[in-house]
Amino acid sequence: MSETDAPVPSTFDKARAGLWASLQKHLATVYATEAAFAQAVAFADIFPFAASSATADQLYGYEERRWELRDLFTDETAQLETLTKAIRVKGYAETEKKQLYLLLLGYMDIAASVFARLHTQVPASLPKDEELDETTARFGRVQKFARLNIKGIAGIL
Incomplete structure (x- = not known):
């Protein structure tokens, strides 16, 4: 079989x-x-942490990294909403849709564990x-939507 006889990937294969x-x-x-956020919060042994347990520079670094993670979370969520639509x-x-939702859901499950740090690794106040x-x-909501579509909405009714 020559290179010209190779099957052409479908639109779905390209999308996947x-x-x-x-x-x-x-x-x-x-x-x-x-990783940057984890490094910035390395001064804390327990969470929520007391702000007095860090220097002013450590708190500033923590706040900067937290805002970066928070902004990334907001951006990723907007992109995930667009992808699911x-x-x-x-x-x-x-x-085929289920395969794409599975890819998204796998990513979201991993990302969710990272973004959860925004709620758990915080100062006391x-x-x-x-x-x-x-x-x-x-x-x-995007995670639930993907899960429902993987399971099949007809399977739920």
Whole structure:
């Protein structure tokens, strides 16, 4: 069989490969941001931590890294919402859509463990962050939507 006889990847195969490559890049960014955040909170032994347990420079570094992680969480959530909508409206077969949702869900489950640090590795007195709460709720809805579509909505009814 020559190279010209090789099967041409389908639109779905291209979409799946593109999604896989994109999620790997996003995961690398999530891990890098998590590493920076972990380094910035290394001064704390227990959580929530007392602000008095850190120097002013440590608190400043922590706040900067926390904002970076929080901004990444907001951006990733918006992109995941867009991706789930795109999968839903594409003309793929249900089994193909499930494969794409599985890729997304795998990424989201890993990312969720990183983004959870925004709620757990905090100072004892942290002001209410309504935008973070809303992003967390949106992220949860996207995860549930992906899970429902993997299971098959007909299987739930």
